[in-house]
Structures are given as C-alpha cells and as structure tokens.
Amino acid sequence: MAIKPLRKAVFPVGGLGTRFLPATKAVPKEMLPVVDRPLIQYAVDEAIEAGIEQMIFVTGRGKSAIEDHFDIAYELEATMSARGKSLKLLEQTRLAPGAVAYVRQQEPMGLGHAVWCARDIIGDEPFAVLLADDFMVGEPGCLKQMVAAYEKTGGNIICAQEVPDDMTHMYGVITPGTRDGALTEVKGLVEKPAAGTSPSNLAVIGRYILQPEVMRILETQGKGAGGEIQLTDAMARMIGDQPFHGLTFQGKRYDCGDKAGYMTANLAVALTRPEIAETVRIFAVDLLK
Template sequence: MPSIKPLRKAVFPVAGLGTRFLPATKSMPKEMLTVVDKPLIQYAVEEALEAGIEQIIFVTGRGKGALEDHFDISYELEATMTARGKSLAVIEGIRQRPGSPVYVRQQEPLGLGHAVWCARDIVGDEPFAVLLPDDLMVGRPGCLKQMVGAYQKVGGNVISAEEVPDDQTHRYGIITPGARDGRLTEVAGLVEKPAPGTAPSNLSVIGRYILQPEVMRVLEGQAAGAGGEIQLTDAMAQMIGDQPFHGVTFDGVRYDCGDKAGFVQANIAVALEREDIGPAVRSFATGLLR
C-alpha cells in the first residue's frame, strides 16, 4: 500500500438555507441553532479539532454572517470572560491554527457534491474530511477520530456508516458491503436514496467523510443526480475500485438535527448528560410524561 498522507484539512458545507426550520432560520444560519447552549457548527468543529484537523474550511452562502462572527474575535465579550476567569477556548483555538478558518462561497445551491467542489483550491492535493453539522455525533472518541484511526490503517477513502431500519433506506446513501472486519466494512458500491425494497443493505452513509483529492476531479464533470443536485455519493461511487474504500460503523449515537424531531431529541439527550442542568431536566421530563 502506498504511504498514507496525513489528514490536515476539513470542509464544512454550511451554505444551506435551512428551510425546514423556518421561521427560525430566516435571519439565522441553521448551523447556529443551539443544542442546549452550543451551536451545531461548534460541535462539529470541536469534533474535527479532536481528530487532529489543522485547517477548517467553511463553504458558506448568503446570510451566513453570524456563523463567521461566531469564530471571529469579539473583544468586549472576550475581555469580559477573561475578567470573570472564563474563556472561549475552542473558538480561540481555531483562530490560532495556521490558515484557519477559511471561508469559500457556494453561490448556487447545486448540492453537496458541488459544495465540496467549491473548496477544491483550498484542499489542493491532500486528503480531506467533510463534516455535515446537521448530524450531531455523540461518542467517545468522536466520530471523526474513530474514522481517522481506521484511515491510518487502510488509507484511501473512509466514510461513516450507521445501520438504519429497512423502511428508511430510501432516505440515505446506502453501502453495498464487501468484506467486514468488526466495525470496518469494505465498500463495494454506493447507491444514493434507493427505491424502497431495492437497497443492497441497511448500512447508510452519514455525514462524515475522509476523501482523497481525486474526488474533486470527478466532481468537476459530475452531472446532476438524485433531486436534480450534484451528489457527493455519485462521485464517491466512481472512485470505488480505483482506491481503497471503507465504511466505519460509528460507535456512538447520531442525532439528525436537520429534522425537527431529531433536533429536539438531541437537546433533551445532551441536556440530560449535563451535570449542571441534567437533574432539573430529568425531573421536568419525568413529571411531564406521567
């Protein structure tokens, strides 16, 4: 196997309009919606930093100023926090990394594949991660760090996977599985949102990817796929057979925060695990459900 290049860069596609959460997202990016007291985008960035990512690349669109402000310097706030003996450590940490954060515009909503392609000049000729903030991944270690562990062994492309009920496979990209080794599954094929009853497995692709730079060249000429959008899954499928390709079943819990019910579930679950508010939330929920 050729030498495995280190993973240093992560792309965050955050240009979506968030229409499922209107009116909340009319003037606020959906990635800034909070699970308890932290925006979704910060959970994803923290996950990337834990996995050793050095450069954060946001693919943004119109109306995302609040997201950029969140990771920018706020002198008054930071001075106040310092005076109180507190800090914004994670936000300060991302600013201290060379070349981070970088903002790239996706000017048209042409799909996830197109959003990733918009970061091609920053990614260059390096492997890179893609994290979708809508998927809140709760696990120890974090999802991307689990994937990096697999990537350092097998190289190539690594995607995060989750088993879903058979009646939900039409909502996801689905893996055609090859050889399996514990949580590691060889990817023999990918099907984007297969028609009900036609899925090759119930192993779905979820919002974390480690990809080789060759995918950018595939996306360059990629035609629109499911939903009339340029699908990242279609581009990845073309690379199968030319490079190692594996799925890692996430050891943890995924909350689909692009869905209203999933977002509420995430808030409750995360709140219950907090030492400061968990007991009060548990007491309230127990009384509510009687």
C-alpha cells in the same frame, strides 16, 4: 504507497435550512444550539479532537454569523474582562489565524458542489467532510474513530450506520463487501434507492474522509437525485480505483436536520450536564406522566 496525513476538513454550511423556518430565516441552521453550543461548534471540536489543522467553511449568503462565531468578539470580551468574568467559554470558539478559511457557494447545487467549491484550498491532499446536521456523540469522537481506520487502510472512509429497511430510501446506501468488525468494504454506493431496491441497510452518515481525486470527478459531475450534484455519485466512481471502506460509528447519532431529532439531541445532552441534568430529568418525568 505512504498514507498521506489528514490535515484539512470541509464544513458545507451553505444550506438554506428551510425545515427549521422561520427560526432559520436570519440565523444559520448550523448556529442552532444544542443546550449552549451551536451545532457547528460541536462539529469543529470533533475535527480538532481528530487532529484536523485547517477548517474550511463553504458558506452561502446570510451565513456571516458562523464567521463571527469563530472570530474574536472584542467588545464582548472587553466588557466581560472589565466585569471580572471568565473568558474561557469564548476562548473555546476561537480559531487561530491560518486555521480557518471561508469559501462562498453562490447557489445551493448540492453537497457535491459544496465540496467542490473548496478544491483550491484542498489541493492534492486527503480531506474530511463533516455535516453539522449529523450530531455525533461518542468517545472518542466519530472523526477520530474514522482517522484511526484511515491510518490503517488509506483510501476513502465513510461513516456508516445501520438504519431500518423502510428508511433506506432517505440515505445514500452501501453495497457491502467483506466485513472486519466495524469496517466494511464498499463495493458500491446508491443515492436514495427506491423502496425495495436497497443493496443493504448500511446508510452513509455525514462524515467522510476522501482522497483529492474526488474533486476532479466533481468537476464534470452531472446532477443526480433531487436535481443536485451528489457527492455519493462522485464517490461511487472511485470505487475499485482506491481502497474504500465504511466505518460503523461506535456512538450515538442525532439527526439535527429534523425537528424531532434536534429536540431529542437537546434533551440527551441536557441530561449529561451536571448543572441542569436533575432539573431537566424531574421535568421530563413529570411531563411524561
């Protein structure tokens, strides 16, 4: 069977961001900047690099800033043009008409439910899911690495990362089969296994390439860990019916859903920017003395 091309990506951005309160009381957590670009911008750029043509944002109440960010800001652009300032940075945030869609998740019922909310736009096509909280830095980008694997294997691909044994209870974890370099056959998935019961230390990270059949499973999916509709549970039910692999990402991940991870990401990215790197480095060295 021919492998269908990957054209669409879902960005679940309806979460409340309670771990970053009060900063996220009025600002979506996905709009928190890493140096000078919001987290969601990095995720969208990663999707564009991987060849994604349509971005589907599953939003919630109070998330209009995300829509505004990817729209034309007429007043701002007109003012900057009149002052002779370049619009290059703003042009990078525009998504062309037809390249973006917004769906409302009316209540926070979990990642699986958020993905299911995009079912009518996905239709009968494979699609990617990107969680902006997982800030991925690599060359090529994480999703592009996954697409290269998908074009060889078809089926479903999830991003995997080795985590310490004492942290497996915080993640969905892969039951591994045969391994071929960075690619691992997925024999099973367990969401947040109890301490000492994890089938491996390969954790599922926030990038997925999924077949549309997962939507039909989510249609009747009951609540799982945390009282939410878990995407991991739905994916587990497809194992054995379709090819299913985990790809270990060659790069660096920063957990920007966590305050320490978010601050680490800012420092790491700042040190790659020529215009500020030296100042930040001198400050950091002096501070750590």
